[in-house]
Amino acid sequence: MSYVLGLKCRECGRLYPKEVIFVCEYCFGSIEVDYDYDAIRRTFTKAALASRPKSLWRYRELLPIEGEPTVGLSSGFTPFFRAEQLAKRLGVQELYIKDDSVSHPTLSFKDRVVAVALTRAKELKFDTVACASTGNLANAVAAHAARAGLKRYIFIPADLEAGKVVASLIYHPALIAVEGTYDEVNRLCAEVGSRYPWAFVNINIRPYYAEGSKTYGYEIIEQLGWRVPQHIVIPAAGGSLITKIAKSIKELQLLGFVSEAHAKLYAAQATGCAPIVNTIKERSDIVKPVKPNTIAKSLAIGNPADGYYATKAVLDSGGWAESASDEEIIEAMKLLAETEGVFTETAGGVTLAVAQKLIEQGRIPRDESIVVCITGNGLKTQEPLMGRLGEAVRIKPTLASFESNFSGQIAGASAKTTRRAPAGAREA
Amino acid sequence: MAVTVRIPTPLQRLTQGQGEVSCDGKTVTELLGDLERRYPGIKERICDESGKLRRFVNIFVNEEDIRFLQGDQTAVKDGDEVSIIPAIAGG
Numbered sequence: 001m002s003y004v005l006g007l008k009c010r011e012c013g014r015l016y017p018k019e020v021i022f023v024c025e026y027c028f029g030s031i032e033v034d035y036d037y038d039a040i041r042r043t044f045t046k047a048a049l050a051s052r053p054k055s056l057w058r059y060r061e062l063l064p065i066e067g068e069p070t071v072g073l074s075s076g077f078t079p080f081f082r083a084e085q086l087a088k089r090l091g092v093q094e095l096y097i098k099d100d101s102v103s104h105p106t107l108s109f110k111d112r113v114v115a116v117a118l119t120r121a122k123e124l125k126f127d128t129v130a131c132a133s134t135g136n137l138a139n140a141v142a143a144h145a146a147r148a149g150l151k152r153y154i155f156i157p158a159d160l161e162a163g164k165v166v167a168s169l170i171y172h173p174a175l176i177a178v179e180g181t182y183d184e185v186n187r188l189c190a191e192v193g194s195r196y197p198w199a200f201v202n203i204n205i206r207p208y209y210a211e212g213s214k215t216y217g218y219e220i221i222e223q224l225g226w227r228v229p230q231h232i233v234i235p236a237a238g239g240s241l242i243t244k245i246a247k248s249i250k251e252l253q254l255l256g257f258v259s260e261a262h263a264k265l266y267a268a269q270a271t272g273c274a275p276i277v278n279t280i281k282e283r284s285d286i287v288k289p290v291k292p293n294t295i296a297k298s299l300a301i302g303n304p305a306d307g308y309y310a311t312k313a314v315l316d317s318g319g320w321a322e323s324a325s326d327e328e329i330i331e332a333m334k335l336l337a338e339t340e341g342v343f344t345e346t347a348g349g350v351t352l353a354v355a356q357k358l359i360e361q362g363r364i365p366r367d368e369s370i371v372v373c374i375t376g377n378g379l380k381t382q383e384p385l386m387g388r389l390g391e392a393v394r395i396k397p398t399l400a401s402f403e404s405n406f407s408g409q410i411a412g413a414s415a416k417t418t419r420r421a422p423a424g425a426r427e428a
Numbered sequence: 429m430a431v432t433v434r435i436p437t438p439l440q441r442l443t444q445g446q447g448e449v450s451c452d453g454k455t456v457t458e459l460l461g462d463l464e465r466r467y468p469g470i471k472e473r474i475c476d477e478s479g480k481l482r483r484f485v486n487i488f489v490n491e492e493d494i495r496f497l498q499g500d501q502t503a504v505k506d507g508d509e510v511s512i513i514p515a516i517a518g519g
Contacts (some may be wrong), residue, residue: 011483011484022514023436023438023484023514023515024438025438025439025441025473026473027473027482027484028438028473028474028482028483028484028485028514028515029484030484030515132516132518133518134518137518182518183493184491186516186518187486187488187491187511187513187516189516190436190511190513190514190516191434191511191513193437194436194437194440194447195447202516202517202518203516203517206516206517209517210517237518238517238518240517286483288495289493289495289496291496301518303486303493303515305484305515305516305517305518306515306517308483
């Protein structure tokens with residue numbers, strides 16, 4: 001059963017059939033999926049949701065596929081939790097983490113978009129999928145395509161972190177490392193895509209792909225007990241996630257799931273690549289591209305396709321934007337790990353650092369509900385942390401060696417009488 | 429010799445299916461004018477009513493985004509390659 005009426009140009013409103021169309025042929029505007037919300041309303045209810053599997057496909061009616069989902073059946077419905085210790089450190093009352101660093105199977109929110117994109121690509125009878133990626137999308141396309149039995153071509157900038165390269169190669173794709181920035185990879189892929197009959201997830205099937213990000217927003221609201229938080233801090237690369245979180249809130253409001261649906265949205269970027277933040281701060285509607293230079297490589301998109309819409313979504317919501325330096329990114333990654341036990345990638349460091357700044361600036365009030373969007377895993381971006389975390393204490397395999405290194409630090413015990421130092425003794 | 433212009437898929441219907449065409453001009457603006465003379469109707473897809481490039485169109489001269497050069501006044505010469513590319517999502 002399909003709930004998709006067709007495709008529609010976001011700029012001029014021209015209608016298209018639900019095929020492989022990714023920009024309006026008349027104005028180059030981006031193409032959006034047009035749903036039959038009256039039909040959706042009949043089956044998509046809180047009662048129905050209660051008995052559905054805990055994956056992103058529980059929101060099936062609001063995703064642009066025709067039949068049953070076939071890819072990413074275990075993706076989504078990631079942890080959402082109240083971050084008490086972090087809240088104390090930031091001096092705020094009600095803080096939540098939405099944690100896609102443990103998304104199945106590739107540890108980032110890109111599992112969501114790829115689950116939708118590849119289900120649709122199979123429906124459209126493609127046998128080969130491809131993408132241009134800053135890393136996380138590469139991992140997700142490689143993994144999901146392997147399991148779906150699709151051929152896969154993955155294009156990345158040649159300077160990506162080792163973790164992201166390995167986490168693509170393991171699924172045996174054709175991995176193409178392009179000597180250039182992500183924006184150059186993207187331009188190349190647009191040209192490759194026009195020559196080969198592939199489903200390029202972020203290009204020719206983008207209207208379907210991008211809808212997967214809405215599930216991140218639905219989950220925040222559902223996991224908060226069908227409540228819309230007052231503030232959501234969101235990382236921005238191409239800007240799509242911000243626009244799709246905004247759409248998820250509007251849709252749940254339209255369907256009567258939430259009444260007062262007002263959330264202020266905030267864009268987070270690295271100072272070394274902040275075209276969307278710049279546009280928001282200037283309250284402009286022209287996004288000026290930049291040449292990225294940041295450790296947050298997953299956000300290093302200098303020419304963001306959805307920059308205009310992301311800016312609009314943020315400003316319309318009454319939100320704002322801020323950027324974080326490389327130093328601030330690393331400190332925020334450490335803070336999240338030390339307070340909440342979550343090891344996020346550099347992009348998560350960006351988001352948390354920006355949340356901190358906005359709180360300190362008074363843009364986000366300390367007594368209102370705040371959600372920080374963590375979208376990727378730190379194991380993939382270890383390079384910037386090397387030499388920044390202290391080192392393991394190397395000892396001989398003897399009690400004497402251990403105690404000569406640690407006895408002075410273990411409270412309530414001297415080296416001679418301590419027989420067992422309990423785990424966590426240093427904090428006791 | 430002339431400038432090679434790469435045409436994106438959505439506009440290839442206007443170029444009789446050709447992915448690459450030849451045009452003349454000293455700047456990007458002149459080039460688009462010549463493109464329109466050869467393939468009537470194509471310019472209004474790329475530029476808005478006031479003649480400015482549409483928001484979601486990116487133009488590259490020899491692989492460099494013209495917004496990092498001189499915009500639509502960027503110079504072009506024989507043998508250059510110009511790509512017209514819609515904005516692309518990513519991550």
